[in-house]
Amino acid sequence: MPMIPAPIKDIQFLAEQLFNLEQHYQNLPKYDDLDAETFETVVDEASKFLFEFAAPLNRNADEQGCRIKDGHVTTPDGFVELYKNYCESGWVSLDGNPEYDGQGLPYWLQVIIGELNTYYCPGWSNYPGLTHGVRELLEHFAREELEKMFVPKLTTGEWTGTMCLTEPHCGTDLGMLTTNAVPNGDDTYQITGTKIFITSGDHGLTENIIHLVLARLPDAPKGTKGISLFVVPKFMDGERNNAWPASIEHKMGLNGSATCVMNFDDAKGYLVGEENKGLNIMFTMMNGARLNTGIQGMAVSSASYLGALEYAKDRLQMRSLTGAKYPEKAADPIIVHPDVRRMLLTQKALSEGNRALTYFTTQQIEISKHAKDDLTRKLADAKVSILTPIVKAFMTETALEVTNLGIQVFGGHGYISEHGMEQLYRDAKIFTLYEGTTGIQALDLLGRKIMQFNKGSLGPLADEINDFIQNNPNNPYSEELQEYMQQWQEIIIKVSKKSMANMDEMGAASVDFLMYSGYVLLAFLWAQMHESADKGGRFGQSFYNGKKKTCEFYFKRILPRAQLHVNTMLSGSDNLMQMDESEF
């Protein structure tokens, strides 16, 4: 794929115009002096930096991948230099605590850097991405001594971090984990066990790597209630700890990202938080990682769309069905063909809709942390709780569709590695798997968040959408959106009732429910984009026309999928559960 700069205009339209970042930050005391110009400058410069230094490494990262030799993992050519440059240029510490040499900028900018990292070089994006989560976790949950020990160098990027959860026999089912931790009598523990699928488990980017490891103390309760969290650095007081990469995985994609099997053999570590409460703490980091994964899906979708769009404008093949559009050329560019447009507009509607969903969620996260009053924070938090599994699963499932279409627009050329389109699909596929599969997100959304926590209500998220509908009665999509909002709530009642008699009904409806929710949310966001584009602004008439027409496309050709999900989810669990195992 030719390197195409990230769509800064789209990012700015959302940040500045649709989501009015200045007004947003005026309500958050911590950031109330942040202006749109600063925001834009950071985004612009980050994109230029990554276009220059990360994008050129992307194809080789895929081909060369990572290697392991004598217990040392080597990343693709250029990653070490890129990482150094990235840290020195301050991108790693954007929203870090100024006390630890962070720049004190808001999370939203960190989100956009994450988006751009993945946009330009997916295999690179996890090195800074996970470090961010490890730093946040330790800043919130580690005792002060440990915070001082680890957070400063994680903030500046001198060290990177990992999360070590999965074991060969347990991924989803962490209650089964067997890695154990034995107290040494001082404040340290000896950790022993094997962890798999450890992203950035080893590499040469930094002199130290900080592992967060879930393990069991002696006599810990069985299951998830007996899991504690430890921080285990690769080097401890200058000495090599016994935490070694045993091998690296050969994967479908994301080859630049080192996925390690890690052996902990009496490795020394510290307890983080209370004994046996490790899983709860880890889940706060997990929520961040889930959002990041959704964002990764959106970013590769955007890259795939822009790659396909450029090709569709350039590639000459056949004449338009309604007569030559470019008679002076040997054939018409394929963008004249209705079905090519159907593919491109599907890519555009989903990738841009998902970007809007990302920033909407990001704002809610910021409000939930930094709003002045408690109630506002709580309402935002309730929204984030429901949005998180949707962002994770909907934005990654649709990323598979979008990146597949990106290949399809290229025809046979899409299958050839040098164009880069097929890499985007391969890189994207892990996003529906790691940090909890789509099925797990769906159970979290419907079973935990909506049925258990919210007692069947969509809560303040629905209120916000209903407010938009009420405040914009002339929006051409308000009425349809209103119908969906009603249906969304009705579905929950129907499924909840059935589930009370039989919990398999919930499981049988869950993924359809999640996808339905995603499509309705995108309808809300596209209606908002339409409203905003209608008002015009500094981005030019073509840009606004494009948004409005894509909104129409979304309501006519994408949103009807929501009805399909209603049909299948209400078909019940019998058609799934009545098969005996021997009958498959």
Place this chain on the structure above:
Amino acid sequence: MPMIPAPIKDIQFLAEQLFNLEQHYQNLPKYDDLDAETFETVVDEASKFLFEFAAPLNRNADEQGCRIKDGHVTTPDGFVELYKNYCESGWVSLDGNPEYDGQGLPYWLQVIIGELNTYYCPGWSNYPGLTHGVRELLEHFAREELEKMFVPKLTTGEWTGTMCLTEPHCGTDLGMLTTNAVPNGDDTYQITGTKIFITSGDHGLTENIIHLVLARLPDAPKGTKGISLFVVPKFMDGERNNAWPASIEHKMGLNGSATCVMNFDDAKGYLVGEENKGLNIMFTMMNGARLNTGIQGMAVSSASYLGALEYAKDRLQMRSLTGAKYPEKAADPIIVHPDVRRMLLTQKALSEGNRALTYFTTQQIEISKHAKDDLTRKLADAKVSILTPIVKAFMTETALEVTNLGIQVFGGHGYISEHGMEQLYRDAKIFTLYEGTTGIQALDLLGRKIMQFNKGSLGPLADEINDFIQNNPNNPYSEELQEYMQQWQEIIIKVSKKSMANMDEMGAASVDFLMYSGYVLLAFLWAQMHESADKGGRFGQSFYNGKKKTCEFYFKRILPRAQLHVNTMLSGSDNLMQMDESEF
């Protein structure tokens, strides 16, 4: 992936019970002595042979791929020996002409061998697959001298064949091709030009390779009416012809299959058929290649389903939502979870439905060629004409869904190469691209076959389905199927009317229409399978129960997709065409 033997029971159920092969062949004089036992033995033995010799090469074929050095392409380890063994064991010549040492068995068995080749080792399947098409073409269209020169060794597999159509600037749009052919004054021509994406373009499996090349004669008319077909052997009268592989493509998958850029530089060849009529001849081979591609999609779907099913029965993770099902185990196997079943049943319903569609189509092809009376042949041919683009596109698009779900059932492990699940997706992706993309199949179906050739009628295909409905009024799915048959015809009328005013309406509806047609056809086939399973037979009650319950799943959870396609296709072309190129 563990090597799982192909589902012979499913193949036999369809061949013997549902499609009653003995009765079928009794109506075809050429094969009227073929009995079910012979058929079964051939299928059984072929599967055993390929399980033993092809399946073990699959993973290495993907990893090692093909290489090129000094104008010679090398295939993955073991392919040369496999090919020799395959030919010597007679699998290559199954339906070949006995006059040329073929075995004179019916095409259907050749289809099943093709299915099994792909099932066990997709990257290997094109070497015998394409040769079959080249042999058939030359047998039908080459003058006797050329037939004698090439067909015997293509029949026995001593030589393989290729089809050389695509050039860098033209794939779909063959009217633009520039490879030229200059007559030598005798019966030979000098061919010069570059062809890309040439499957099996070079390799060391055989001493000779027979290229079918599309090229232009001097002063040929422009466009598709000036294309002639030439047969260009790698070696001609023992001398190396100037047809050389320039490079091989690095692809997303199907790495065992050598995809070559071929340079023809005054290579010597013979004209096949009449001057300037090459494209028509090539299209007869193309139709066969399109069916084969659909079958490849079905075969990898089947492999993915069976791999996922085995894993879902073995992998222990979490407890059933309704309480432990295997309390003696550390956790329940994941097949207890409703969403895992949703994925598995989707795989099962699509892969087994597509196998039924394959054999249904195969029978029609055989009838169209070998039935006693002309009318029967013509009616079957009309069915095949409509079925071909559906088989090609529907069975490959659904293969992407099925192989993606196969990865998803494995969770994170699905992303790791050693399990083989991700390879199936990568191998499958080419199937929606080569031999005409999904978009091209859809235009062929709706624009050419239905609107142009059939004047808007579904023809004898609809008659056959309506007959089934009438003859089986008690089938629990007859009524619903009846409604779809009516809707199918209504849609055609609606789209045709709109298209007369604006041909973009046809293009805007085409892919949705093709997918709709595929889902209705699978509904017909699942209803038939239900009917047949209900009668029972020798395959055991669990097997029949499985078929009937999968039919129910299909009607409740898959077929509703057809309505979504109706909604989107009837939304018209405006939402696609109104975007100015600058507004994307």
